[in-house]
Amino acid sequence: MSEALNAGLALFVLALAAWMVVARDTFAAVVGFVAYGLLLTLVWVQLHGVDVALTEGAIGGGLTGAMLVAAAARLRRTEAAARAERPGWPTRAAAALLAGGVTAALAVAVLALPVPAPSLAPETAANMGATGVGNPITGVLLAFRAVDTLLETTVVLLALIGVWSLAPDRVWGGRPGPRHRADPNETLAYLARVLPPIGLVVGVYIFWVGADLPGGKFQGASIIAAMWLLAVMAGLSDAPPISRGWLRLALVGGPLVFIAIGAAGVATAGAFLAYPDGLAKLLIKAIEWALLPSLALTLALILAGVPERPAR
Amino acid sequence: MAEFLLAAALFVLAMVALGFVRILRGPGDADRMMAAQLIGTGGIGALLLIGAAMGVGPVVDVALTLALLAAFASVAFFKAVTDGQPDDTGAAERE
Amino acid sequence: MNLADLFTVAAVCAGAFFFLAGSVGLLRFPDALTRLHALTKADNLGLGLVVLGLLPRVDGVLGGLKLVVIWLLALLASAAASQLIARAVKRSEPGA
Numbered sequence: 140m141s142e143a144l145n146a147g148l149a150l151f152v153l154a155l156a157a158w159m160v161v162a163r164d165t166f167a168a169v170v171g172f173v174a175y176g177l178l179l180t181l182v183w184v185q186l187h188g189v190d191v192a193l194t195e196g197a198i199g200g201g202l203t204g205a206m207l208v209a210a211a212a213r214l215r216r217t218e219a220a221a222r223a224e225r226p227g228w229p230t231r232a233a234a235a236l237l238a239g240g241v242t243a244a245l246a247v248a249v250l251a252l253p254v255p256a257p258s259l260a261p262e263t264a265a266n267m268g269a270t271g272v273g274n275p276i277t278g279v280l281l282a283f284r285a286v287d288t289l290l291e292t293t294v295v296l297l298a299l300i301g302v303w304s305l306a307p308d309r310v311w312g313g314r315p316g317p318r319h320r321a322d323p324n325e326t327l328a329y330l331a332r333v334l335p336p337i338g339l340v341v342g343v344y345i346f347w348v349g350a351d352l353p354g355g356k357f358q359g360a361s362i363i364a365a366m367w368l369l370a371v372m373a374g375l376s377d378a379p380p381i382s383r384g385w386l387r388l389a390l391v392g393g394p395l396v397f398i399a400i401g402a403a404g405v406a407t408a409g410a411f412l413a414y415p416d417g418l419a420k421l422l423i424k425a426i427e428w429a430l431l432p433s434l435a436l437t438l439a440l441i442l443a444g445v446p447e448r449p450a451r
Numbered sequence: 452m453a454e455f456l457l458a459a460a461l462f463v464l465a466m467v468a469l470g471f472v473r474i475l476r477g478p479g480d481a482d483r484m485m486a487a488q489l490i491g492t493g494g495i496g497a498l499l500l501i502g503a504a505m506g507v508g509p510v511v512d513v514a515l516t517l518a519l520l521a522a523f524a525s526v527a528f529f530k531a532v533t534d535g536q537p538d539d540t541g542a543a544e545r546e
Numbered sequence: 547m548n549l550a551d552l553f554t555v556a557a558v559c560a561g562a563f564f565f566l567a568g569s570v571g572l573l574r575f576p577d578a579l580t581r582l583h584a585l586t587k588a589d590n591l592g593l594g595l596v597v598l599g600l601l602p603r604v605d606g607v608l609g610g611l612k613l614v615v616i617w618l619l620a621l622l623a624s625a626a627a628s629q630l631i632a633r634a635v636k637r638s639e640p641g642a
Contacts, residue, residue, distance in 0.1 A: 140453075140454045140457040140458055140461070141457055143457075143458075143461055144457050144460060144461045144464075144501070147461050147464055147465065147468075148464065151464065151468050154468075155471070158475060166480050166483065167475065167477065167480075167483050170475075170480075170483040170484055170486050170487055170524075171475060171483075171486070173486075173487045173524050174471070174486045174487055174489075174490045177487070177490045177491065177494050177517065178490060178494070180494065180498070180513060180517065181464075181494060181497060181498060181501070184498060184501055184502070184507075184510055184513060185501065187507075189507060189509045189510060189512075189513060192510075192513045193509075193512060193513050193516060196513050196516045196517045196520070197516050197520070200491075200516070200517055200520040200521070200523065200524075201520035201523045204487065204523060204524035204527065205523055205524060205526070205527035206527075208524055208527040208528050208531055209527055209530070209531050211531075212528075212531030212532065213531075319530065326626050326629040326630060326633075327526060327529065327626070327630060329626070330522060330526070330622070330626040333622065334519070334522075334622070337519065337619070338519050341515060341516070341519055344512075345512060345516065348509075348512070352508075352509045352512075353509040353512065353513075354509070354512060358516070362516060362519065362520070365520055365523055369523065369526060372526055372527070372530050373526075452551055452554070455555060455558075456558070459558045459559070459561075459562055459596075462562050462565070462566075463561075463562060463565050463592075463596075466562075466565040466566055466568070466569040467565075467569070469569040469572075469573065470568065470569040470572040470573070470585070472573075473572045473573050473581070474572060474581065474585075479578055479635065479638060480634070480638075481578050481582075481631050481632075481634050481635040481638065482578050482581065484631050484634075485572075485578075485581065485582060485585050485631065488585060488586065488623075488624065488627050488628075488631070489572075489585055489589065491620070491623065491624075492585075492586075492589040492590060492592075492593050492620055492624060493565060493589060495593060495616060495620055496561070496565065496589075496592060496593045496596045499596060499597065499600055499613070499616070500558070500596065500600070503600050503603055508605075508609070511609065511612050511613065511616070512612075514616050515612060515615065515616050515619070518615075518616045518617075518619035518620045518623065519619055519623075521619070521620055521623035521624070521627070522622075522623035522624075522626045522627040522630075525626075525627035525630050525631055526626075526627075526630060528630070528631070528634065529630035529631070529633065529634055532634045532637065532638070533633075533634065533637060
C-alpha cells in the first residue's frame with residue numbers, strides 16, 4: 140500500500156509541476172506552486188525526512204506563499220504588456236535548448252550517482268553522543284557542519300540587506316511596506332488576534348523540540364515571522380522603521396553570538412566552532428536561543444519588503 | 452491497520468487531486484486560491500493518516516504547522532486583491 | 547480487530563466519505579461561491595472525522611490534545627479563508 144501511495148504522490152506532484160510550467164497566468168502558476176510546496180511536505184514525510192517536511196511546511200506553506208502571491212498581484216499591472224511581447228523563434232528555441240539541457244544534465248547526474256550512495260550517516264550516528272543532542276539533524280547542523288549553518292544565517296541577513304538596498308533615498312531608514320488598514324471588526328482582524336498567540340506557542344514548541352525531535356530554529360522562526368506578518372497585514376501592528384538601533388542589534392545579535400562562541404572554540408577546544416568537552420549541548424542551545432529571534436526578525440523583514448514610508 | 456490507514460490517505464489524496472482538476476482551471480483567481488485551501492485541509496488529513504500508519508509521532512507537528520499556516524496564503528491573496536481599494540463590502544454588510 | 551480499531555475504521559471511512567463529497571461538490575457546483583462552500587465545509591468535517599478516528603491510537607493525553615488542536619486550527623483557517631476569498635469574489639464581480 141505504501142508503494143501505491145508513493146506512486147500516487149509522485150504522479151500528483153509531476154502533474155501539478157507540469158501544469159505549473161504550462162500555465163500562462165502568473166497568479167495561476169503561483170497558486171499551483173503554493174499547493175506544490177504543501178504536496179512536497181507529504182513527499183518528504185514519505186521519504187522519512189520529517190525535519191525537511193517541517194521546514195517545507197513552515198516556509199513553503201507560510202512565507203513563500205505569501206511572498207509569491209503578493210509579487211504576482213504586483214506584476215499583474217504589467218502582465219498584459221509582458222504577454223503581448225512574444226519573443227521570436229530564436230529566443231524561444233534557445234530557451235527550450237537551455238531548459239532541456241539543464242534537465243538532461245540533472246537527469247544524467249542523478250543516474251550517475253553511485254549505488255549505494257556515499258554516506259556519513261554511520262559516523263554521525265557514532266559521534267552523536269559527543270554533542271548531547273538527540274536529533275541527528277540538529278547535531279549535524281550545529282556541531283559537525285556548524286560552519287554551514289553560520290554561513291546560512293549570514294546569507295539570510297545579506298538577503299535582507301539586498302531587499303533594503305532597493306529603497307529610494309528619501310525613505311531610507313523608513314518603514315517597510317505599505318501601512319495596512321483593515322476594519323477592526325472584520326474577519327482578517329479577528330484571525331490576526333486569535334492566531335498569533337497560538338502560533339507563538341507552536342513556534343517556540345517546534346524550536347524547543349528541535350534538540351531531540353524534528354524541529355528547530357528555522358522552522359520555529361518562520362512560524363513566528365508568519366504570525367507577526369499576519370498582524371501587520373491585518374493593520375493591528377506596523378513594521379518598525381529599519382533605522383532603529385534595537386532592530387539592527389536584534390538582527391545581528393544571533394549571528395554575533397554564533398561567531399563569538401565559534402571564536403571562543405579556538406581558545407578552548409582548538410578550532411573555530413569546536414565545542415569544549417561536556418559543554419557541547421549547552422553551547423548548541425545557547426546558539427539556537429540567540430539565533431531564533433534574529434532569524435524570525437530577518438525573515439519577517441524580508442517579507443515586509445522594501446522601505447516605502449519615512450519613519451515619521 | 453497500517454495498510455488501512457495508508458489506503459485512506461491515498462483515497463483522501465485522490466479526492467484532493469480530483470478537486471484540483473476543477474479549481475485550477477479557474478476561471479477566477481479566487482477559484483484557484485481555493486486550491487491552496489483544499490491541499491491544506493486534505494493534506495493535513497493525509498499527513499495525519501500517514502503519520503499514524505508509520506507510527507512516526509513528529510509527523511503530527513508537521514500537520515500542526517500546516518494547520519497554523521493554512522490561511523496564510525489566502526490572507527495574502529485577499530490583501531493583494533483589495534490593496535488600495537476602500538473596503539466597501541464589509542461596511543455594506545454591517546449597515 | 548478490537549473495538550478501538552473498529553472505531554478507527556468507521557470514523558476514518560466516514561471522514562473519507564466527506565472528502566469525496568467535498569470533491570464532488572467542487573466538480574459539480576456552478577460558481578465560485580458554491581464551490582467555496584463545498585470546499586470549506588465538507589472537507590473540514592472529513593478532517594474532523596479522521597482526527598476522531600485517530601484519537602484512540604495516540605499515546606497519552608497530550609498527543610490527543612494536539613490532534614484536536616490541529617482540527618480546531620484547520621477550522622479557524624478555513625472559516626477565515628472562505629470569508630476572505632468570498633469577499634475577493636464579490637469585489638471582482640460588481641453587482642453580483
